[in-house]
Amino acid sequence: MVAIPLNEKALKLPEQERIAAEFEIPYRQYLDPSAQLVGEPPEFARNPDTMITLYRAMTLSRIFDAKAIALQRTGQLGTYPSSSGQEAIGVGYASAMAACDVMLTTYREQPAQLWRGVTLVELLRFWGGDERGSDFAVPREDFPVAVPIASQAPQAAGVAAAFKLRKEPRVAVCALGDGASSKGDFYESINLAGVWRLPVVFVVINNGWAISLPREKQTAAETLAQKAIAGGIPGIQIDGNDIIAARQVCGEAIGRARSGGGATVIEAITFRMGDHTTADDASRYRKEELVSAAWKLDPLARLRNYLANRQWWTKGDEEQLIASCREQVESAVAEYLKLPPPSPGDMFDYLFETLPPALEWQRKQFTGGSR
Ligand SMILES: Cc1ncc(C[n+]2csc(CCOP(=O)(O)OP(=O)(O)O)c2C)c(N)n1
Ligand SMILES: [Mg+2]
Structure with missing residues (x-):
């Protein structure tokens, strides 16, 4: 991310001026790109079962992603948005939610949807052009993915307002992209969330791109998290490729929202490894070096190394996991291909x-x- 420096002269205050208000945007990371812990991790990071469960979910999503692209390329699926590279933040916020919470997301959130209980067949059905794929059997109240950019943000504020009116201890979790955070809908939602102290968490997935538009050409704001400040709610930036930070910070924000503490904006820094969708060719607007540098920050490899360093994960475990994910995906594909068209x-x-x-x-x- 390129930070745009403030005009130096603006910082030199004339005598009549003082600082009216000051704000800070914290940044959180526990697991660095070399899979080393930075500081004291939260309790769950010391639990092999929890960490392996998160890794399994991220891997299933990655394997599904590759298969979905292959299906589209062979005319068996519609346009599909790859989520490769963004698994940590998706699984992070979804795993921090309670079943009774409501998720409102953009497209590209398959890792979170799978964690919430949306099935592989439902995902294939939706991306195959059949709206019945959004009639989720399990997370009944999660919203269908929002393709109109940022439209889920005011809806999330509305859902949160309903929870508050009904005095239900539930939270609306809204995931949206860096591009979406430039839209009026987002600012309006933050404003409402602040003034009504709503139980909503906005997770801004900063994957560096809004189709071909890089992050630095979308906004002069130094961080996307600081947009929260205008709405009077806290904003925090995290390493979105660090599953520990993703789950922990989202958990803190969701917990605060549930107990009446109001909304939060979390900016998760990640990278869109693939094309925008199967209808895009990202090599036309971004250099290969950028993508290969991003692979060094891969959230999946980072968590795998963390597990392996602790002797919680072996080569055999990895092989078994991949085989079982492939089997699950293949059987879902077979079921999907047999479904009658709408x-x-x-x-x-x-x-x-x-x-x-x-x-x-x-x-x-x-x-x-x-x-
Ligand atoms: C209201 C609206 N305007 C424009 C579009 C076209 N569009 C589709 S994806 C996209 C970029 C979104 O970027 P971002 O929010 O960063 O999400 P990402 O695709 O990176 O996950 C745009 C402009 C749209 N879907 N909806
Ligand atoms: Mg983006």
């Missing part, structure tokens, strides 16, 4: 309560009148 009439039937006459005509043209 009826073209659905797009008319589920958009309006009463179909406008012009669309009634289109519907007949399209479906021949059948449901």
Whole structure:
């Protein structure tokens, strides 16, 4: 990330001026890129079962991702947004949530969705163009992914307002991208979350890019976390490729929100390893060196090394895990490919309560009148 320095002259105060307010944006990291601990880690990081469970979830997501891209390339899936490289933050915030909390995310959050209980088949169904893939059997109240950028942020504030009105100890967790944090919807949501002291956590996934637009061309703000300050809520930046920091900081924010302490913005620094979607070719706008440097920060390798350094994980465990993830993914793909396609009439039937006459005509043209 390139920090844009403030104008030096602006910092020299004339005598009549004093500082009206000062703010700090903390940064948290426990596991550095060489898998060494920085400072005292939280308790869960010392528990092999917990850490292995997180690693398994991140690995399943990575393997699913590669398969989804291959399916798209062979005409068996629609446009798909890769989440490779972003597994730590996704699994981090999802694993810090309670089952009763509600997740509102952008596309690219498959690692979090899988943790919440969305199935591989549901993901394939959705990205295969069938909206029924969003009718999650398990996280019934989690929202379908938001493709219109930042639209889930005001919805998250609304969900949090409902929790507060009903006096339910639940939290809305909203994940959105660096690009989304430049949108009005985001600022409005932060404002509402601050003034109404809402139980909502905004996780800004700063993966460096909004399609082809690099982070430094989107905003002159030094951090994205500092946007919280304008709304009167805390903002913190974390190493989003460090699963320990991701889970811990999200857990702290979710806990604070649940106990009436209000909202938080967490900026997670990560990197989008793949293309924006399968409809993109990132090699046209970013250099290979940048991507190979980012691979050195890979969250999966970092956690694997952490586990291996503690003798919690062997080569055999790794081989077994990969084989079992592949099996799960293959069996989900087989099930997905057998699903009957949705009826073209659905797009008319589920958009309006009463179909406008012009669309009634289109519907007949399209479906021949059948449901
Ligand atoms: C309201 C709206 N405007 C524009 C788009 C087109 N669009 C799709 S993805 C994207 C970039 C989003 O970047 P970011 O929020 O950083 O998320 P990322 O794709 O990096 O995960 C844009 C502008 C859209 N989907 N919705
Ligand atoms: Mg982005």
